Amino acid sequence: MSLLSGASSQLGRTYSRVEAGLTKPYLYVPPRKLSTTLRFLDPSDSPDLLDYRKIARLFETSWKHQHKQLPRIKKIFAVSLPDHLNKSYDEYKGFLEARWNGVNEQLMFHGTTRGCSLGEEEQDITLCEEMTCSLCCILRTSFLVSMAGSARRGCNRFGSGIYTSSASSTADHYAIAPWLSDDKAIIVAKVALGKSSIHYRASENLTAPPWGYDSVIGKVGIDLNDDDQVVYRNEAIRPAYIVIYERPNSPSVTTVPRPAPKATRSNMTTKTKSSTSSRCTIM
Known part of the structure; x- marks a missing residue:
């Protein structure tokens, strides 16, 4: 080998090293999250303590x-x-931010029917497939305006919307536990209220907030005994926490455990159904 060819070869190797150093690093893209999951907040664990105290208080x-x-x-x-439920909620908050220069996001309570033993044990975090378990239906698809009124709560004071309350004791009235279970469950939801129309009387024919508003707030007075916060768009509300608590003013009873779920692909993965699922018929 000549001296010149050796130098050329050496230069070639040096150039290759430089090129390698300029190559863009591999960009890791995390997999999409397709299903709802629950995480037990351990009050004795410092990472969970602040969240636990906030919701408990x-x-x-x-x-x-x-x-x-x-x-x-x-x-x-x-x-x-x-991911798709988080994305649509974030997009709606962005819409409110652009419209009002603020979101007015609040944590509110929603009571509903629990037809299984979800949450009664720390490890019992698999959503059931029962059509009558509104809790698992809401956790799987989030809240649906199309299901408004199907829980037969009596009068929907502000029409077909998604109802929450600022009072946990009001939501407790609608929290139905399984037969013989001493544990009730309430959803703590994050709600993007935007600009709210305040009402002191019921208005049962509403299908949307009054023009220029994003939500309706019912205040106690005249013919309203409890407060309501009502939104009329699916993307305006998302479940954020589940509180499991003792049935108020009731003696302890033996909890009837939920039968073990069948080993189907759906139960193994707790896969999220479409937000238009017809299985969730009661909310």
Whole structure:
């Protein structure tokens, strides 16, 4: 080999090293989250302590009905939603931010029917497939305006919308536990209220907030005994936490455990159904 060819070869190797150094690093893209999962908040674990205290304090200080004894909180779970539900909620908040220069996001309570033993044990975090378990239906698809009124709560005071309350004791009225279970469950939802129209009388024919508003707030007075926060768009509300608590003013009873789920692909993965699922018929 000549001296010149050796130099050329050496230069070639040097150039290759420089090129290698300029190559863009591999960009890791995390897989999409397709299903709802629950995470037990351990009050003895420092990473969970702040979240646990925040939700526990909100639940306790929002218990307004003095004729009902404040119940003992047994467990709190954080709700992690699939990517498409987080995206649509964030996009709606962006719309409100651009419209009003603010979102008016609040944590509110929603009571519903629980047809299984979800949350009664720390490890019991698999959503059931029962059509009548509104809790698991809401966790799987989030809240649906199309299901408004199907829970037969009596009068929908502000028409077909998604109802929450700032009082945990009001939501407790609608929280139905499984037969013989001593544990009730309430959803703590994050709600993007935007600009709210305040009402002191019921308006049962509403299908949307009044023009220029994003939500309706019912205040106690005239013909309203409890407060309501009502939104009329699916993307305006998302479940954020689940509070499991003792049934108020009731003696302890033996909990009937939920049968073990069948080993189907759906149960193994707790896969999120389409937000238009017809299985969730009661909310």
